[in-house]
Amino acid sequence: MNTTLIPRDISWLSFNHRVLQEANDKTVPLIERLKFLGIFSNNLDEFFRVRVASIKREEENPLLSNKNHKQAHDLIEQITDRVIELQDLFDKTYINVEKELEQANIFIVNENNLTPEQQQYVRNYFFDKMRMSSVPIMLNSAPNFPYLKDRVIYLAVKLHGVFDPLLPKEQYSIIELPTELFSRFVKLPNIAQREYIILLDDVIRYCLKDIFAIFNYKHIEAYTVKVTRDAELELDNDLSKSYTEKLTSGIKKRKRGKPVRLNYDEEMPKDLLNYLVKKLRMKDENNVIPGGRYHNFRNFMKFPTIGAGTLHYPSLKTLAHPDFIGQTSLLNVIERKDVLLTFPYHNYGYVTDILREAAIDPHVESIKITLYRIAENSSIAYTLLNAIKNGKRVYVVLELQARFDEENNIYWANKLQEVGAIVRFGIPGLKVHSKLFIITKKVNDNYVQIASIGTGNFNENTARVYTDYSLLTANKAITTEVDKVFNFFQINYQTGTYTQLLVAPFYMRNRFVQLIDNEIKAAKANKPASLFFKLNNMEDYGMIQKLYEASNAGVTIKLIVRGICCLVPGIKNQSENITIISIIDQYLEHSRVYCFGNGSKELMYISSADIMSRNLDERTEVACPIVDENIKKEIKTQLDLHWNDNVKARVINYSQANTLVKNKRKKTRSQLAIYAHLQQQLSN
Secondary structure: OOOOEOOHHHHHHHHHHHHHHHHHOOOOOHHHHHHHHHHHHHHHHHHHHHHHHHHHHHHHOHHHOOOOHHHHHHHHHHHHHHHHHHHHHHHHHHHHHHHHHHHOOEEEEOOOOOOHHHHHHHHHHHHHHHHHHOOEEEOOOOOOOOOOOEOOEEEEEEEEEEOOOOOOOEEEEEEEOOOOOOOOEEEEEEEOOEEEEEEHHHHHHHOHHHHOOOOOEEEEEEEEEEEEEOOOOOOOOOOOOOHHHHHHHHHHHHOOOOEEEEEEEOOOOHHHHHHHHHHHOOOOHHHEEEEOOOOOHHHHHHOOOOOOHHHOOOOOOOEOOOOOOOOOOHHHHHHHOOEEEEEOOEOOHHHHHHHHHHHHOOOEEEEEEEEOOOOOOOHHHHHHHHHHHOOOEEEEEEOOOOOOOHHHHHHHHHHHHHOOOEEEOOEOOEEEOOEEEEEEEEEOOEEEEEEEEEOOOOOOOHHHOEEEEEEEEOOHHHHHHHHHHHHHHHOOOOOOOOOOOEEEOOOHHHHHHHHHHHHHHHHHOOOOOEEEEEEOOEOOHHHHHHHHHHHHHOOEEEEEEOOOEOEOOOOOOOOOOEEEEEEOOOOEEOOEEEEEOOHHHOEEEEEOOOEOHHHHHOEEEEEEEOOOHHHHHHHHHHHHHHHOOOOOEEEOOOOOOOOEOOOOOOOOOHHHHHHHHHHHHHHO
16 A cells, blocks of 8 residues: 655654744743753754664664665665754754843853953853863874763864974864763853853863963864764673673663764864864764754753743642542542542642552552653652551562663662562563552452553653643552553563553554544444544554544544654545644643544543554553543543644644644643643632
8 A cells, every 4th residue: 555654753853843943932931942942952862862873773784674775875864954954943043042032131152252250250160160170182192082972062172373383283182061060051140130151161162271271372263062872772692690780781882882973063174073073983974963053952951040030931830639639548539539640730749649658558568660760869769668668568660771761770770679679670572661550458358459550650850841641540440450460560471361451562552453443434334433642653654554544434533743743644545534733832742642432432541652663562551441431521621622722733744844733713722721721620
């Protein structure tokens, strides 16, 4: 079947373009626009570390995938062209934001436009704090070219215009910016009502003459460079090593991965650039990306909190949940009725409070939980430690290979094991991505189980900025099956049978196909037929083909897709009945909801899984049915608010222009509308 698809990686770049649009949007507060530039940069770094590195490996060794050398090479060229376009837009956006900041009396200054007082302040700052950690390596005389770390900012320095005949005509040097020790942003003293920031890069630039004082060069110039390295994690086959030892060794090797991208200041002299390219062995010019004066904009995600309050998003106070107000025992509430928490609007403290209550409740015998990405100082983990000290059996399924969180996960695995938790590291060949916990109580010889099935990680930090659902239930039909999932984690050959939960990789794909087929049959019988999905990514080829089939049968399909979307809507004889929007706003849309049919026969699931091959086939994921009619109605209300968004929603189509949804309806910004809706429930 010849169908239209957008390549996954090109679609991902389109998503990152939507992030960049927020930085360009003048209705977004100025400091938040800087932070969106940081998010864009951080996203692009990870894209090169993971996706581009993978395609480069496929290009070099076609046996690694179904792509041949030419296909991989052509895709790299497409990516490079698009990245250069986006980088150009990024640089222009930063210049515009910087100008607007000046109108708000915030000035990002560099070494060339400091007042005499600021010059003295910068010199003092450098000598008092930075001098010992800003050590240059003289490349001409160094025995070997230094190893440039992944995603660390360096200043490549050219010294020339010699006064001393004993010195080389020109020399090159490299200086690592000590951003692990100091903030990237140095706040200078205010002048009148004006606030001033200088970047660490420019502090060093201002002090170059001091750094190279022993040399007598007329000109010393510094240009930013950054290397992005292949982030593939390779584990050795040494049977004498434990899994954590292999993983720790793999993380160390990853830090020395092959360079996949060199970002450089486009003002850099050609000779210095050629020198770096040669020394880094960057053979493919597609991997050498020009840019502006500054790189590693991900630091701008932590831009200082300065200026008027209007320069930032207004702080939305987290809300109480009506069912929990005035209750001394949250577990007792959940035993009586299902509760849906909607983050970040509801207070995430409820999750830790439930686990904290379980830790000290004399009737609780055990807590089982899956952990994928946990916070560095995790209140969830500390609560589990406390539960163990209170004599509870704690069983933790901790996915060590959560990309870029491996070291933190290893740390917590060791801490939990030290105090007596049973810790399992997932299942060979399958990542554990489901978001579950189950608490088992024994009251008067009767067992009661309370479960949480969610769309997001048990991480109080990301819960502040990610939108997610957590269903809390004591419904025996569901809790029994959640317990079966944990049994599978413990005894991998006992996959279990399920009538309520959809569990990947065993049942989810087939059941999704069956449910879509039901809608196809209804449409062909001239009955109402619809699908309404909200998810992060839509990439799986087989599921996309099934949705195309449903569209051709007359099923009305509405999709809200934040990130990758390979499916192309609105194509004649393929996807005419499919409409897709994407919402990028203050919070990262992360919840996954799948609705099949409508009216009284509608089936609704929340899930940890996206429509991606890796989720359906290579991970353990769970989709949970929403059986409580009030909760189903609540989720549908929120989905409708998203669908009616005409402020932050973009149209997804073949052009990938990411145009905003335009209509004459009342302005609806769904995230604020959902907050107001939940707030209203407290006054009812």
